[in-house]
Amino acid sequence: MPARGDHEARRRDVSEAVWRVLAARGFGGLTLRAVATEMDASTGLLTHYFPSKKALIAHALDLADERTATRPLRDAPAPGLPALRAALLDVLPLTPDAAAMNRVWVGSWDVALADPDLAARQRDRYGSWRGRLRPHVAAAVARGELPASSDVDDVVASAAAFAHGLVVHALFDPARFPADRQTAMLDDFLASLTPAVRPE
Amino acid sequence: MPARGDHEARRRDVSEAVWRVLAARGFGGLTLRAVATEMDASTGLLTHYFPSKKALIAHALDLADERTATRPLRDAPAPGLPALRAALLDVLPLTPDAAAMNRVWVGSWDVALADPDLAARQRDRYGSWRGRLRPHVAAAVARGELPASSDVDDVVASAAAFAHGLVVHALFDPARFPADRQTAMLDDFLASLTPAVRPE
CATH class of the missing domain: 1.10.357.10 (Tetracycline Repressor, domain 2)
Structure with a gap:
C-alpha cells in the first residue's frame, strides 16, 4: 500500500490533468479517457477517483471553484x-x-x-x-x-x-x-x- | 425507396428531435443515442444523417442559426x-x-x-x-x-x-x-x- 504522500501526489496529478483537459477541450471533451491519456495512466485508475461522469464533472467544478478562490x-x-x-x-x-x-x-x-x-x-x-x-x-x-x-x-x-x-x-x-x-x-x-x- | 416528401418529413423530425435534446440537455447531452431515443428511432438511422459527432454538432448549430434567423x-x-x-x-x-x-x-x-x-x-x-x-x-x-x-x-x-x-x-x-x-x-x-x- 503506498504511503499517504503518494496518494496525495497522485490526487494532485489527477486534478492537474483534469484542469488541462478542461482548459483545452472544455466540458464536452472531459472524459475519463481524455484525463487518463493526459496523465499517461489507465482509464481504470481514473474510475477509482471518478466512479461516474457526474463525479468527474463535480470534481472539475470543485477545481474551478478552488482555483478561482485562490487566484491572486x-x-x-x-x-x-x-x-x-x-x-x-x-x-x-x-x-x-x-x-x-x-x-x-x-x-x-x-x-x-x-x-x-x-x-x-x-x-x-x-x-x-x-x-x-x-x-x-x-x-x-x-x-x-x-x-x-x-x-x-x-x-x-x-x-x-x-x-x-x-x-x-x-x-x-x-x-x-x-x-x-x-x-x-x-x-x-x-x-x-x-x-x-x-x-x- | 421512399418519396421525396417522406425524406423531407423525416429530416424535419430529426431536426426537431435534435432541438428538443439540445434545449433539455445541452451540447453535453447531445448524442446520436439521445436523438434516436427522442424520436423513437434506431441509432443506425441517425448515423445516416450524422456520420460523426462533429456533424451532429454542426447540424445543431445550423438549427440554432436557422431558428435565430427566422424567429419573430x-x-x-x-x-x-x-x-x-x-x-x-x-x-x-x-x-x-x-x-x-x-x-x-x-x-x-x-x-x-x-x-x-x-x-x-x-x-x-x-x-x-x-x-x-x-x-x-x-x-x-x-x-x-x-x-x-x-x-x-x-x-x-x-x-x-x-x-x-x-x-x-x-x-x-x-x-x-x-x-x-x-x-x-x-x-x-x-x-x-x-x-x-x-x-x-
Whole structure:
C-alpha cells in the first residue's frame, strides 16, 4: 500500500490533468479517457477517483471553484467605485491564466444548465458574487460617486452582467478585445453610472 | 425507396428531435443515442444523417442559426436608441421560447471554444451581430441621443456584452431576473449612455 504522500501526489496529478483537459477541450471533451491519456495512466485508475461522469464533472467544478478562490487578486484600492472596478478587473480575461479560468467557467454553463443541482450551484455562485460586489456599490452611493437614487441591486446586477458578457466576447475574439480595450470598456461602463463627472 | 416528401418529413423530425435534446440537455447531452431515443428511432438511422459527432454538432448549430434567423422580431421602432433597445430585447430571454434559444446558444460556447472552426464561426456571428447593432448606435449619435464624443464601436460592444451577460444571469436565476426586471435593467443601461436626459 503506498504511503499517504503518494496518494496525495497522485490526487494532485489527477486534478492537474483534469484542469488541462478542461482548459483545452472544455466540458464536452472531459472524459475519463481524455484525463487518463493526459496523465499517461489507465482509464481504470481514473474510475477509482471518478466512479461516474457526474463525479468527474463535480470534481472539475470543485477545481474551478478552488482555483478561482485562490487566484491572486488586485490589492483593495479605495472603497466605492475603485473597489468595484478592481473586483470586475479580477474577473475579466486580461491574462492567459484569467482567460483559461474563464474558458472553464463559460464552458461549465452547458453542463450546469442541463442539471438542476449544478444549475442551483451556479445560480448560488453568481448570487454570492453579486453579494460581494454589493458593498462596493453601496459605498459608491454613500460616497456620492453614484446618484443617491441608484437601485443598488440593479447596479450590481448590471455590472456583473456587463463583465460576464465581456468575458464571453473577449474569449471568442481576443484580437478585437485585448486587455487594454476590455479595461477601457469597463472604465466607460463605470463612468456611465456617474453622469455628474462624465465629460460631454 | 421512399418519396421525396417522406425524406423531407423525416429530416424535419430529426431536426426537431435534435432541438428538443439540445434545449433539455445541452451540447453535453447531445448524442446520436439521445436523438434516436427522442424520436423513437434506431441509432443506425441517425448515423445516416450524422456520420460523426462533429456533424451532429454542426447540424445543431445550423438549427440554432436557422431558428435565430427566422424567429419573430419586434417591429422596427424609431431609429437610434429605440431601435437599439428593440434589437437587444429581441435577444433577452423574456419568453420561454427565447430562453430555450438562449440556453442552446450559451450551451454552444463550450463546444465552440474547444474547436477552432466553431470558435471562428461564433466569433464571426457575434461580429455580425455587433455590425447589425452599429447603425442604431450611429443613428443615436447623429440624432443627439448619445454624446457626439461616443466611440460607436465601444458603445456597440458594451451593449452587446451587457445583453449577453444578462442572458446568462437570467438563465441561471429566472426568479431573480424576470422579464420586467431584465427590461428595466436594459432601460437603465441605455439611460446611462445618455446622461443629458438622465434624472438625478
